[in-house]
Amino acid sequence: MISLQRTAGALRTHNPATPHDGIIATPQRIAAGLAPLIVPVLLLGAWEAVARFRLLPAYLFPPPSAVLAELRSLAFSGQLALHLGRSFERVLAGFALGAATATLAGALTGYSQRWRRLLDPTIQSLRSIPAIAWVPIFILWLGIAEPSKIALIAVGVFFPVYLNLMAGIANVDRKLIEAARVYRLRGARLVRTVLLPASLPSYVTGLRTGFSLAWMFVVAAELMGASQGIGFLLLDGENNGQPALILASMLIFALAGKSTDLAITLGARRVRAWQDILENR
């Protein structure tokens, strides 16, 4: 066994990587690719077994097959597209609003000491208010319809984006800023040419955290009163005693959140190609 591995290792070193190297599916690669699936498959098996052998009552604990059937009927009836579309609209609108204001505020406070002294203490104290605590006042001010939901999501998105961007800008290598000063870069041009690109890795972290929070807060927003959206489906499942619908909605959130996170990560990889880091080797 050991000698086999060593031979394989030796062969590899004599075969320099080709551009197609990433596509060839060696047994090791397939095994590595499947590794993340092991735990979910085991969990699903255990879940199915618990339901099948009636270890827990079926009206509380439906088997995966029932959840899948629920998902399928949602998809074919057009309900899935309708509710997911609605939630996604809210997530996008809230994210856009929260991220845009956070980018402006973070760029200002990261770049300028004066703006930081003026704004940051207030923003930091607002941060200690749990985002959910804004719900009553938003409903009072903005009503129960879309604006209050989008405002809640925007509040949730704002803080991680703001904090990461400000820290990212404040931590930019002083030597690069000095070089930029020699070449007379100042103000908005310095921010655009040096500070934003340099803080991009930290900014992307903020955007990812912000987007996952947007998915969290859309549930809260939809639980507080909505007639459409995945959060509404959750509530509908609770009110009508349909655990399969609840679990199907949770699954939809998991998949939607994972997909948008992947999209941001892949998008960020393109703009981070300049970084001399392990990922780009």
Place this chain on the structure above:
Amino acid sequence: MSAVIELEHLTKRFGAFDALGPLDLRIGTERVLGIIGPSGCGKTTLLRLLAGLDAASAGAVRIDGETIGGPRPDIGVVFQEPRLMPWLNVRDNVGLGVWDAPAAGRERAITAAIERVGLTAFAHALPRQLSGGMAQRVGIARALVGSPRLLLLDEPFAALDPLTRLALQDHVLDIVGTAVPTTILITHDIDEALVLSDRVIVLHGPPARIARDITIDLPRPRSRTSPAFGAFKAMLLDELVPRSAVTL
């Protein structure tokens, strides 16, 4: 035509700490002035004042009669490290030197500066794809692209390996001989100062003050092994490391 650089009672204090001066100095016909001194004597403080990166506490620096009040297009700076923007390719990094110049001729100036340092084939490479010497050449191209009257070199070879350093020294000599009116080289390497400079100032400090002002009238190209070179080297070494201070 070389530029006339004048330092008049130039002084820099950081709080209660006297870092530099008062210094008086006039640089007229020399193409390359070497400034040499031990670590911490105030060399970099002087460079930052010359570059307009810091304001003097008293006195002034003038270039052709104009007081330097901040970074200027006609003063190029090369730092010890290349200090390239990692997200910009070679061409865009060099372009930073002339972003505020008139659009006409800007592209041509960038192309010419990159060609001058021999990196035309790498114009679209990112800094992480360059060797240390190549990256420093990009830094030099960025300093040259605006056709400066004064080029400031702050120990630009210190972070390079010895062979790259020798090659780049020759390269810089070639460039300053043709393209730049006046160059000020800050270094703590005696050989480097002697190979490149027409005049060498020895600084002691802090606060930085001129301990010695020597005209280097060695013929060019200079041989690092000639007896005259050795004599200058001994003189500078003596100035920088006084015998009495050596108690090994």
